[in-house]
Amino acid sequence: MTKLSMTVNGKPVSGNVEGRTLLVDFLRQDLHLTGTHVGCDTSQCGACTVHVNGVAVKSCTMLAAEADGADVATIEGQANADGSLNVIQQAFQDHHGLQCGFCTPGMVMATADLLKNNPTPNEADVRHHLDGNICRCTGYHNIVKAVLAASGQDVDAVAAE
Amino acid sequence: MxxxxxxxxxxxxxxxxxxxxxxxxxxxxxxxxxxxxxxxxxxxxxxxxLTGIADMQGVSQSGGVLSIGGATTHAAVSAQAGGFAGLAALAGGIGDPAVRNRGTIGGSLANNDPAACYPSAALATGATIVTNTREIAADDFFQGLFETALDEGEIITAVHMPIPEASNYQKFEQPASRFALVGVFVAKYASGVRVAVTGASEGGVFRWSEAEAALGANFSPDAVSGLSVAPGDMIEDLHGSKAYRAHLVKVMTSRAVAAAG
Structure with a gap:
């Protein structure tokens, strides 16, 4: 077993894990932060996307032990301090950027990663950045709209495909 | 696991x-x-x-050579290899953003997946693979599918790439995996042109010497139009036949030359 400690959504946490424990399993099973989803478990779908030291990673393809000492952010820490949805989450709701919602935690975390580095992405930027996040419901169009809206841009300019 | x-x-x-x-x-x-x-x-x-070793992180440039620490992520190369635009673009197109934030150049080269992007850049630039014990020329490093010149326990600590006058990488993605069905890296130097192909061959990454000669004489997309790649050594699977991949090698080479200018 490996002893580890990290900061998750601003709070210090610690635990004992096997070498093989994945970061997503530590988050879900040890910390009970089940908002981070496991979709494919093969690093294709992006439902497990979290931020480690400020960048998006697939937590199903990172060992928990690799995150020892890291600053981790998950979907549970994304809402505003008063509990209301943050700008990205609200945009996904406003623009119907989800149906079943399974991919949404990963989509929101990937979007936050994009907007941090590129505050006003164009449609192509958004689609390229969400390359590793799979949604089987929406056909992506409303997700792209939601991301553009979250960046404060006019979504009416996005033509229907 | x-x-x-x-x-x-x-x-x-x-x-x-x-x-x-x-x-x-x-x-x-x-x-x-x-x-x-x-x-x-x-x-x-x-x-x-190997991700906690500070000496294996980062990108630097000196005397026309780009040096990349073995544990440098694809995202870092994409952001920091501005002096070698062809490589920065390749790194920014590997996998997806989250994968690029974890995956490393040393890991990619040591694994030598026949459909990985980085081996083509290493071979096309005539890179030097630096390990904890020695320096290995890219021409000697890649030895077939998932096979390299590395010994047991040997670590890639850095990669040195001579920066070309012009370069470009063109990848035809396998749409599900997003690995290269065929990827071609073209690098033009004063001493000649090097063309390395990934994704296509059963022998892993390889140099297309006929294209190198033709492009050395005439660096234009048309220079390879009369050439053909023998399909015999190509990979064949449900994503593409040998002939399909052989044809793609030429198409991607031509596109890379056009994009390199």
């Missing part, structure tokens, strides 16, 4: 020591190794993470 012990040394020397034990395996970003272990296709007794 079978269990294993995990260590994360802070120096190359400590990593080499840790790798000396039986069934120890180096771990870069884990974007290939962890999925492989989940499928129980690999089951090392010990993983030695």
């Amino acid at each position: 079978y269990d294993f012990s995990f260590v994360k040394p802070g120096t190359v020397a400590d990593a080499v020591t840790a790798l000396a034990s039986e069934d120890a395996q180096a771990l870069g970003g884990g974007q290939t190794l962890i999925p492989t272990m989940k499928q129980r296709l690999a089951s090392p007794a010990k993983l030695v993470s």
Whole structure:
């Protein structure tokens, strides 16, 4: 077993894990932060996307032990301090950027990663950045709209495909 | 995934020591190794993470050569290799953003997946692969599918790439995996043109010498139009036949030359 400690959504946490424990399993099973989803478990779908030291990673393809000492952010820490949805989450709701919602935690975390580095992405930027996040419901169009809206841009300019 | 012990040394020397034990395996970003272990296709007794070694991080440029630490992520190369635009673009197109934030150049080269992007850049630039014990020329490094010149426990600490006058990488993606169905890196130097092809061959990454000669005489997309690649050594699977891949090699080479200018 490996002893580890990290900061998750601003709070210090610690635990004992096997070498093989994945970061997503530590988050879900040890910390009970089940908002981070496991979709494919093969690093294709992006439902497990979290931020480690400020960048998006697939937590199903990172060992928990690799995150020892890291600053981790998950979907549970994304809402505003008063509990209301943050700008990205609200945009996904406003623009119907989800149906079943399974991919949404990963989509929101990937979007936050994009907007941090590129505050006003164009449609192509958004689609390229969400390359590793799979949604089987929406056909992506409303997700792209939601991301553009979250960046404060006019979504009416996005033509229907 | 079978269990294993995990260590994360802070120096190359400590990593080499840790790798000396039986069934120890180096771990870069884990974007290939962890999925492989989940499928129980690999089951090392010990993983030695290389991501905590500061000396193996970062990109620097000196005297026309780009030096990249072995544990540098694709995202970092994409952001920091501005002096070698063709390489920065290649790194920014590997996998997806989250994969690029973990995957490393050393891990990619050491794994030598026949459909990986980086081997084509290393071979096309005539890179020098620096390990904890020696320097290996790219022409000697790649030895077939998942085979390299690395010895057991040897670590890629850095990669040195001579920066070309002009370069470009064109990848025809396999739409599900997003690995290269065929990828071609073209690099033009004062001494000549080098063309390296990934994704296509059963022998892994290779140089297309006929195209190199033709492009050396006339660096234009039309220069390869009269050439053809023998389909015999190409990979054949449900995504494409040998002839399809052989044809793509020429198309991607032509596009890379056009984009390189």
